[in-house]
Amino acid sequence: MHGVKRVQYSQAALEAKKQRDHDKLKAYLALSDDVIARKKSHDMSNEAFELTTRLLRMNPEFYTVWNYRRDMFIESLFPQRSPSEVNELLSDDLSLTFELLKQHPKVYGIWNHRRWCLEHIPDGPSPDDVNGYRNSTWNKELFVVEKMLDADARNFHAWNYRRYILATMPFPPPPKSELAYTTRKIEANFSNFSAWHQRSKVLTTLWETGELDRVKSIEEEFELVRNAMYTDPDDQSVWIYHAWLIGNGNYAARLQFEITSIQELLDEQPDSKWDKKALVDSCLELLAKLRDIDPPRRRRYDEIAEGIRSGNEMQ
Amino acid sequence: MTSSSQLLIPLHVRYIQSLGENKDDLTYHLTAHLRMNAVYWGLTALCIMDHKDALSKDETIEYVMSCWVDEAGAFGPHPDHDPHLLPTLSAIQILVIHDALDRIDVPRVTKFILSLQQPSGVFAGDQFGEIDTRFLYSAVNALSLLDQLHQLDVEKTVSYIKQCKNFDGGFGAVIGAESHAAQVWVCTAALAILDRLDVIDQDTLAWWLAERQLPNGGLNGRPQKLEDVCYSFWVLSSLSVLRKVSWIDADKLTSFILSAQDTENGGIADRPGDLPDVFHTIFGVAGLSLLGYPGLVDIDPVYCMPANLIESKGLRKGWEALPRKAS
Numbered sequence: 001m002h003g004v005k006r007v008q009y010s011q012a013a014l015e016a017k018k019q020r021d022h023d024k025l026k027a028y029l030a031l032s033d034d035v036i037a038r039k040k041s042h043d044m045s046n047e048a049f050e051l052t053t054r055l056l057r058m059n060p061e062f063y064t065v066w067n068y069r070r071d072m073f074i075e076s077l078f079p080q081r082s083p084s085e086v087n088e089l090l091s092d093d094l095s096l097t098f099e100l101l102k103q104h105p106k107v108y109g110i111w112n113h114r115r116w117c118l119e120h121i122p123d124g125p126s127p128d129d130v131n132g133y134r135n136s137t138w139n140k141e142l143f144v145v146e147k148m149l150d151a152d153a154r155n156f157h158a159w160n161y162r163r164y165i166l167a168t169m170p171f172p173p174p175p176k177s178e179l180a181y182t183t184r185k186i187e188a189n190f191s192n193f194s195a196w197h198q199r200s201k202v203l204t205t206l207w208e209t210g211e212l213d214r215v216k217s218i219e220e221e222f223e224l225v226r227n228a229m230y231t232d233p234d235d236q237s238v239w240i241y242h243a244w245l246i247g248n249g250n251y252a253a254r255l256q257f258e259i260t261s262i263q264e265l266l267d268e269q270p271d272s273k274w275d276k277k278a279l280v281d282s283c284l285e286l287l288a289k290l291r292d293i294d295p296p297r298r299r300r301y302d303e304i305a306e307g308i309r310s311g312n313e314m315q
Numbered sequence: 316m317t318s319s320s321q322l323l324i325p326l327h328v329r330y331i332q333s334l335g336e337n338k339d340d341l342t343y344h345l346t347a348h349l350r351m352n353a354v355y356w357g358l359t360a361l362c363i364m365d366h367k368d369a370l371s372k373d374e375t376i377e378y379v380m381s382c383w384v385d386e387a388g389a390f391g392p393h394p395d396h397d398p399h400l401l402p403t404l405s406a407i408q409i410l411v412i413h414d415a416l417d418r419i420d421v422p423r424v425t426k427f428i429l430s431l432q433q434p435s436g437v438f439a440g441d442q443f444g445e446i447d448t449r450f451l452y453s454a455v456n457a458l459s460l461l462d463q464l465h466q467l468d469v470e471k472t473v474s475y476i477k478q479c480k481n482f483d484g485g486f487g488a489v490i491g492a493e494s495h496a497a498q499v500w501v502c503t504a505a506l507a508i509l510d511r512l513d514v515i516d517q518d519t520l521a522w523w524l525a526e527r528q529l530p531n532g533g534l535n536g537r538p539q540k541l542e543d544v545c546y547s548f549w550v551l552s553s554l555s556v557l558r559k560v561s562w563i564d565a566d567k568l569t570s571f572i573l574s575a576q577d578t579e580n581g582g583i584a585d586r587p588g589d590l591p592d593v594f595h596t597i598f599g600v601a602g603l604s605l606l607g608y609p610g611l612v613d614i615d616p617v618y619c620m621p622a623n624l625i626e627s628k629g630l631r632k633g634w635e636a637l638p639r640k641a642s
Contacts, residue, residue, distance in 0.1 A: 001342070002543065004590040006577070018339075025341045032344075036395050059345050064397040067443060112445045154540070156493055163491045193538040197493040200482040236526055236538050243519075244482040296528050296564035300521070303562075 031055050032062075039068045044076035053096070060100050063109045070116060083124035087133045090117045094137070098144060105148060111157050115164065131170055138169040153185060154194050163198075175211065178202045183224075190228040193237040200244060214248075221245050283308055319578050320570075322603060324610070327596060328366045330581025331357045334593055351382055351392040351402035353593050355409050360597040362412060362621045363604050363612050372413050379406050380418060388423030399441045400431060404453040407460050408620060411628075416461075425463045428454050432468070436475030437489065447488045448479060452501035455508050456618060459630060464508075473511045476502050484519030496527060496536040496549040503553045504617045507632045517557050524550050525562040532567030533586065543585045544575050544595045547602025552616030555605055558635045565606045565637055572599045607637035 009017060035055050038048045052069045055062065078086050097114045104110060121137055123130040142165055148158040166172050179202045185195035203221070206212040222245060228238040287305045291298045334357060337343060346353070354375060361369050382390045382402065389398035390406040403424065410416050431439045431454065438450040451472065458464045479486045479502060485494025486502035499520065506512050527534040527550045533542025534550045547568060554560045574587045575595070582591025583599035601619060604611040613622035616634050625631055 001590060001592050001594075002585050006584075006588060006590050021341045022339060025339065025344060028341070029344060040395065061345070062348055063399070064348065064391070064395075067397050067441075070443070108445065112443065116443065154537070156488070156495060160487075160489060160492050191539045194493050197481060197483075201491055240483050240523065240526075240538070296532075296567060297525050297562060299561040300525050300559075 028058055031058065035065060035068070039064075044072050046077075048072065049077065056096075057100070060104050060107050060110050063112075066109050066113050070113070073120070078120075083122040083133070086120075086122045087124060087137075090121055091137070093117050101148065102151075105152060105155055106157055108157070111161055114161070118168075135170050138165065139171075141165045141169065142173075149185070153189060153192050156194065159194050159198065163201075175202055175205050175209075179206065186224075186228070190232050191235040191237050193240075196237050196241045200241070218245055218248060280308055319573055319576055322364075322573060322600070322608060322610070323576055323578060323581065324364045324366070326578070326581035327576075327583070327600070328361060328364060328369050328581075330577075330591070331361055331593065331596065332369055333581075347393040348396060349392060351379070351390060351405045351409075354378060355405035356593045356597040358409055358412055359614075359620060360593070360600050363597075363600050363614050365610075365612050367412075375409060376413055376415050376418065379409050382406065387427060388420065389427040397441065398427070400428065400438065400450050400453045400457075401440060403427065404457045407457050408618075411460050412620065412624065419461070421461050421463065425458065425461060425466060428457055428463075429466060432471070435490075436468070436471040436473075448476065448486060448498050448505070449488070449501050451475065452505040455505045459508050460618075460628070469509055469511075473506070473509060473514060476506060476511075477514050480514070480516070483523045484516040484521075485523050493537065494523065496524070496534070496546050496553070499524065500549040500553045503556050507556050507617045507634070508630075510632075512556070515557070517559075521554060521557045521559040521562055524554050524557075525559070528563045528568065532564065532569075532571035534563070534568065541586070542571065544572055544583055544602070545585065545598040547572055548598035548605075548616075548619070551602050551605045552619070552634075555616040555634045555636050556632070558633075560605065560635060560637055569603060569606055569608060572602055575599060605636040607639045609640045609642050611639070613639070 031051065031054060035048070035051050038051070049069065049072050052065050052072070055065050056069070059065075073089070077089060081089070094114060094117050097110050097117070100107070100110050101114075118138065118141070121134045124133045126132070142162070145158055145162045145165060148155060149162070152158070166178065179199065182195045182199040182202060185192050186199065189195075203212070203217060207214040207217065222242075225238055225242050225245065228235070229242070232238070284305055287301045287308075291301045294301075334343075334353070358367075358370060358375065361367055379390070381394050382392065382396070383406075384391055384398040387398040389400075390403045391398045392402040392405075396402075407416075407419065407424070410418055428438075431441070431450065433439060433446060435446075436451075437446045437448065438454045439446050440450045455464070455467070455472065458467055475490070476486065478490045479492070479498075481487060481494045483494050485499045487493050487495060488498050492498070503512075503515065503520075506514055526538070527536070527546060529535060529542045531542060533544070534546035535542050536546050536549065551560065551563070551568075554562060572583070575584045575589070575591075576582075576599075577584060577591040580591070582593070583596045584591040585595050597619075600611065601614045601616075604614040605616060613636070614620070615622040615625040615631065616636065617632050618625050618630070622631070
């Protein structure tokens, strides 16, 4: 359990809570025992189906019951129903899971069931339009996941689901539109590491397909990052992204420019000369400073400085 | 509720012993789907606190076997619950700790595990197809404990992990997913078991891991998230495999973990002031063990099981923890 505070109850409050919990527990166990007994006896009736709905509302983490529900769909509810009826049933479950996700946004079983529903949408509504049901439902999913990310921009279940939708939907928006989405998320909050991460993936794709020129794109990224650095220099998302951009180019001049910018930011002395020793010296000076302002990680800075010194000696 | 500067071992042992006793607790019943995991967490915590016998070996084994699903050749988390890779791993780990692996039908369980590998190399948790690097790790760990690793397509498995590598050196749940300390651990530990640590950008990842430490000494799982005791294990054990445990401040982390103890009822919580649970208890104790806290037993950070046991099976890899303090 995460984030559940210890509470001091008065005797009276404790007694009342115990009674409430006891009643809740009785109801839960009765329902759970009933559903499990029906599952064991292979009960595939509508009544059993409704009971799983009730039980899952009480405990959406009970994955065995999601399994049972899916088995009932396949074995008894779908057969002998028209595509339109099957689509209706699945839409109902998509609504149910959306409702549950609002209260339980990080429960794997709910997200899994959503995917299962999407993957079982039947052909239809007509022989000329076999993908109609699918297209309409899948297109709505981006809206659903946007709502979830508006509620919690760091919910990795939602981001993973977003990537799944984009990779699987029949007519996905182009990668550049996803790049714009990450820009929006980043500009709303520079320390949204999940958005920076998504951006790193989308950019890599755009570079690989040639849709964006890598060199020009990286220049623009450095601008975006510089903006973020000045707005919130303590935010690590930006620095980690920055380190990736540096690694992606192999531009010694860019490296020098970046070190200079960082020095300005730290109110350090002006530009080092463009020669190797000056670069090494400024690195070692920065590492000494880092040791002072970030003591928990001093062993790491020591190791890096050692590495620079011994590497430099070998020249 | 005062915090403590010591690990209150007898109190935590009693806490773990009491876990199955309160059948009136709603949370206990709502978490039946995690029961097998919980038994493994409790048992491992007891081992590390050197109180392995605090729970009955026979009753534990009986519980494990009551969760065997014969049609599947696998274990569920609780009687009448569906089989799944996660409880199957925990079941195997419990039986190994109790030297009762002979109770398992190894060929059938191996078949179940291998059947869950996808063409991409990742593993599903069960036949419903959810994929996650947690399941990949569970499969690799389980096969290795069963001495069936030779049946695994290692190249395929490793190639999936490679594709999960992110711009920060970390790993996510699936290809494309954001780095998260728990997923970093499962990928790092799986690569350690498979002797493929070459896949990792070690300096970059160790840096990302070191940056999980917050001013209060606790570790988080991702940038800008809250500290949580369980990351004492996920982050620390990953650093241990990379031999960079020194890159975090051990004293501050130790204080943080100790401050999350429930000094009245026992157990450790996710952070000071919260309700304890067995999940945070094992990972807090495991973290302390890796930090060299005195009086604890060594834990293997790759398997999250007693180190000498893993070593006796010839499965110890080249990880490094801090030396055990005398007092």
